[in-house]
Amino acid sequence: MADAVVEFLLTNLKELLLYHADLISNVKDQVESLHKELSLMKAFLKDSREKRDESEYVREIVRQITDVTYEAEDIIDKVVVDAALRRSRSTLAKLFKPFNHVSVLHRNAREIEDIKVKVKEIYDKKMFGIVSLPVGEPSRRRTREKRQPNVEEHNVVGFDEEANAIIDRLIKGPDVLEVVSIVGMGGLGKTTLAKKVYVDGRIEFRFYLRAWTYISQEYSRREVFLSILESLGLTTDQMFKMSDEWLSEELCKHLRYNRYLIVIDDVWTKEAWDDIRMAFPNTNLRSRILLTTRNRDVALDANPSGPPHNLRFLTDRESWELLRGKTFPKTSCPSELVDLGKQIARKCYGLPLAIVVVSGLLLKKEKTRDWWKRVADSVSSYVAKDPKQCMDVLALSYKHLPDHLKVCFIYFGVFPEDFEIPVWKLLRLWVAEGFVQESGQECLEDIAEEYLEDLVDRNLVLVVKKRANGRIKTCRIHDMLRDLCIKEGAQEKFLQVIKGPLQSHSVGASIPTYHRRLCVHLNILDFISSKPDGPNVRSFLSFGLEEKDVPRQHTTFIPEAFGLVRVLDLRSLNFPRFPNEIVQLVHLRFMALFGNFKILPASISNLWNLQTISIGTMSCDLKIQADIWKMLQLRHLYTSSISFLQGPPAQTRKDNEDPFVRRNILTLSTISPDSCTENILARTPGLRKLGIRGKLVVLMEKKGGSTMFDNLAKLDSLETLKLLNDTFPLDPSRCIIPGLPPSYKFPPNLKKITLSDTLLEWEHMSTLGVLPNLEILKLKDYAFKGRHWEPLDGGFRLLRVLQLGRTDLVRWDAAAHHFPRLQSLVLTHCSSLEAIPIGLAEVSALHNMELHWLKPSATNSARIIQLQKLQIQQEQGLGNSKFKLLVYPPDLESDNYQ
Numbered sequence: 001m002a003d004a005v006v007e008f009l010l011t012n013l014k015e016l017l018l019y020h021a022d023l024i025s026n027v028k029d030q031v032e033s034l035h036k037e038l039s040l041m042k043a044f045l046k047d048s049r050e051k052r053d054e055s056e057y058v059r060e061i062v063r064q065i066t067d068v069t070y071e072a073e074d075i076i077d078k079v080v081v082d083a084a085l086r087r088s089r090s091t092l093a094k095l096f097k098p099f100n101h102v103s104v105l106h107r108n109a110r111e112i113e114d115i116k117v118k119v120k121e122i123y124d125k126k127m128f129g130i131v132s133l134p135v136g137e138p139s140r141r142r143t144r145e146k147r148q149p150n151v152e153e154h155n156v157v158g159f160d161e162e163a164n165a166i167i168d169r170l171i172k173g174p175d176v177l178e179v180v181s182i183v184g185m186g187g188l189g190k191t192t193l194a195k196k197v198y199v200d201g202r203i204e205f206r207f208y209l210r211a212w213t214y215i216s217q218e219y220s221r222r223e224v225f226l227s228i229l230e231s232l233g234l235t236t237d238q239m240f241k242m243s244d245e246w247l248s249e250e251l252c253k254h255l256r257y258n259r260y261l262i263v264i265d266d267v268w269t270k271e272a273w274d275d276i277r278m279a280f281p282n283t284n285l286r287s288r289i290l291l292t293t294r295n296r297d298v299a300l301d302a303n304p305s306g307p308p309h310n311l312r313f314l315t316d317r318e319s320w321e322l323l324r325g326k327t328f329p330k331t332s333c334p335s336e337l338v339d340l341g342k343q344i345a346r347k348c349y350g351l352p353l354a355i356v357v358v359s360g361l362l363l364k365k366e367k368t369r370d371w372w373k374r375v376a377d378s379v380s381s382y383v384a385k386d387p388k389q390c391m392d393v394l395a396l397s398y399k400h401l402p403d404h405l406k407v408c409f410i411y412f413g414v415f416p417e418d419f420e421i422p423v424w425k426l427l428r429l430w431v432a433e434g435f436v437q438e439s440g441q442e443c444l445e446d447i448a449e450e451y452l453e454d455l456v457d458r459n460l461v462l463v464v465k466k467r468a469n470g471r472i473k474t475c476r477i478h479d480m481l482r483d484l485c486i487k488e489g490a491q492e493k494f495l496q497v498i499k500g501p502l503q504s505h506s507v508g509a510s511i512p513t514y515h516r517r518l519c520v521h522l523n524i525l526d527f528i529s530s531k532p533d534g535p536n537v538r539s540f541l542s543f544g545l546e547e548k549d550v551p552r553q554h555t556t557f558i559p560e561a562f563g564l565v566r567v568l569d570l571r572s573l574n575f576p577r578f579p580n581e582i583v584q585l586v587h588l589r590f591m592a593l594f595g596n597f598k599i600l601p602a603s604i605s606n607l608w609n610l611q612t613i614s615i616g617t618m619s620c621d622l623k624i625q626a627d628i629w630k631m632l633q634l635r636h637l638y639t640s641s642i643s644f645l646q647g648p649p650a651q652t653r654k655d656n657e658d659p660f661v662r663r664n665i666l667t668l669s670t671i672s673p674d675s676c677t678e679n680i681l682a683r684t685p686g687l688r689k690l691g692i693r694g695k696l697v698v699l700m701e702k703k704g705g706s707t708m709f710d711n712l713a714k715l716d717s718l719e720t721l722k723l724l725n726d727t728f729p730l731d732p733s734r735c736i737i738p739g740l741p742p743s744y745k746f747p748p749n750l751k752k753i754t755l756s757d758t759l760l761e762w763e764h765m766s767t768l769g770v771l772p773n774l775e776i777l778k779l780k781d782y783a784f785k786g787r788h789w790e791p792l793d794g795g796f797r798l799l800r801v802l803q804l805g806r807t808d809l810v811r812w813d814a815a816a817h818h819f820p821r822l823q824s825l826v827l828t829h830c831s832s833l834e835a836i837p838i839g840l841a842e843v844s845a846l847h848n849m850e851l852h853w854l855k856p857s858a859t860n861s862a863r864i865i866q867l868q869k870l871q872i873q874q875e876q877g878l879g880n881s882k883f884k885l886l887v888y889p890p891d892l893e894s895d896n897y898q
Helices: 002-019 021-047 056-088 091-095 101-125 160-172 190-198 201-206 221-231 237-241 244-255 270-279 296-302 316-327 335-346 352-363 369-383 387-399 403-414 423-433 444-457 479-491 524-529 557-561 580-584 602-606 708-712 762-769 838-842 856-875
Strands: 178-183 209-214 260-267 288-293 462-466 472-476 496-498 517-520 539-542 567-569 590-595 612-617 621-624 636-644 667-671 689-694 720-725 752-756 776-779 801-804 824-828 848-852 884-888
Touching: 002 021, 002 056, 002 403, 021 056, 160 178, 160 190, 160 201, 160 288, 178 190, 178 296, 190 260, 190 288, 209 221, 221 237, 221 244, 221 270, 244 270, 260 270, 270 296, 288 296, 316 335, 316 352, 335 352, 335 369, 352 369, 352 387, 352 479, 369 387, 387 403, 387 479, 403 423, 403 444, 403 479, 403 517, 423 444, 423 472, 423 567, 423 590, 423 612, 444 472, 479 496, 557 580, 580 602, 636 689, 667 720, 838 856, 848 856, 856 884
Parallel strands: 178 288, 209 260, 260 288, 496 517, 517 539, 539 567, 567 590, 590 612, 612 636, 621 636, 636 667, 667 689, 689 720, 720 752, 752 776, 776 801, 801 824, 824 848, 848 884
Antiparallel strands: 462 472
């Protein structure tokens, strides 16, 4: 961890010296000296890496380096804040009391000098075997081949019998609602077993109405009910405003006349189950609840008459089979490693999580006897005979992570237990935190995604959902690994998790010295009202279970409490006004806020370090008064409403170069059609994602022989485009788009397009069909209109995902050659559609079809496709079909409900 701390400060100092020297003019000499001395510290940390576990003396020096680096960082950051406030010449700046930067820096320099003496002595005497590494040390990153991530593993060794036993109870039980519980310690595989059961064909056949929700130690009834309703595809915008009781009744109403299976994962207390049980109607349709818990009392409370399923440990044979399968998925284990492998597996004492994590450790080095013996010896010393000491096994895997992955892994501790983490947000947080270092011309977010894939490869992070393009959409971390992150994070002064007011409950309570990241998971308003003081905090994140209104008297708490913060995520709070005081946070890199905002003020332009802006607002539109062209670090702008951007000054040429071109801006979502001017889009050539929302007819209107849509054609890097025809308060039919532009006017490398309320005629699908790189097409409600659609030949050559929302389409004539690579088809509320083209059965890649609220005739055509695909695969000798068909709502008269 010390390595990452020093690396970040060195990068920060370099940027200050190169680009913001005016802010440190009074202490520039000291900053240059500090940079030089920290470079020596960085070299020592690299050279001493292997010896830290062996020598307390070396560990103590590393701790001192961490502390002195943190202190130096605090001093420099305060120097910058002081200079920035004085430069602004505001009233606040006049009241700002500066401290004696020079004297404090001198004291810090003396402390660094003391450490340098100790480091030099170690080098000179070659103490502990520490010598300088040879020149040309291999890079910490390797070139990675892009791969498809595996979603959370279901087929775990030793679970077949267990799964069959659970499935048998779910299917053959009584007519009344029954709760079946899986009980076992953390890391034993309760969730994995439940997932294996949940996706089993027999369960899918029996229970068309299925949902999954997590409870965890901290939960909200409202969030649980919303989670289940969302899993069933029943949520509406109105529901998010409703009370717990209303949501409970609504869920109960939808479940009452259906046979359902609800999985409730990770229930910690009897009170938690009692809190939600009223939402599940007890009818005679053989519905079931599958519950997982570490607490046997919870299981007995949920079903006093039915014994819980106690999950056993793996046998030695099963343990070795699991370890071997994870370590050698496609080849056999070399004979010289078999005995050591069995020894490692045996010493994990049947705990699947320990085996899986250790396998990730084995995978990351060459498969040699020396390395495997080192792991075997370490596992032996940690696990002993008590599987509950698995935490030490997990720590072993953490300690063998490269430095750049250690900080990324520990960062998972900031998220609440069982939290499904949006990957887009995680990657931007890593970048803002400074965990991701530039490598040539490679995009920082791409490097961060590689880091995540590496952690997935090491079995430290679980993939929950994948995007349509196969990349990771959401992920999570096992409870025990999260506990490890919090434990290591606290020891390293890296993070602190707070679940309410500070323990002292006193006004002005201080955050423990040097905790750099503060995460509040519960009672956020109580925490704010205690007026916390965290002068060293660099990241403040709130994950309240329910959105809370911030009283006006507390809107200024952030700069008062956390003046040096870089990451600010307060989307769980509802601000009555935009907190203009945020402009004081000159180090801010990531800002996420929610409130009744109508303007993003111009003063935000002064936050020159901002990389990501995420604004949620209840207003229909948001005026961006901030001059984003002054914000040289800006990479992503997200808004929940229509945003109106202002372009840079028209006269911008200087030495034949445009100083306002911002190649690092990657995301603009969602902006108004009026903002799609050449003056704006020509300055963002690196855009990857563009969301346009508003009256799209403005985008398509011809003026002087051209349209504003023409400005998109030169966005060569654009991969994702959203066109949302939001005509409020008018009906979309009053602002109909005449058609789509010719295909050559679309950005050339588009991979994903989303359309909504555009009411286009089906003939315009031919334009989308010839886009050369289109892989994902999402046609939301009323994107197209017309009773008949027949695709043209030769189109959609690379299309893998097709989604259709509400439409008046009746007849769809298509064959396999119209969608040769289609993998997934999702139809929602296509209530007029008579049938799905039977010819799609011949698309060999098609493996998933979801139908929501379609006619019985359309549903029957899907079942015919399913049978034909099975027949085709059997004729070709390809075994059982992997084609998955989901139909909602289920047909109560079908055999599935007999």
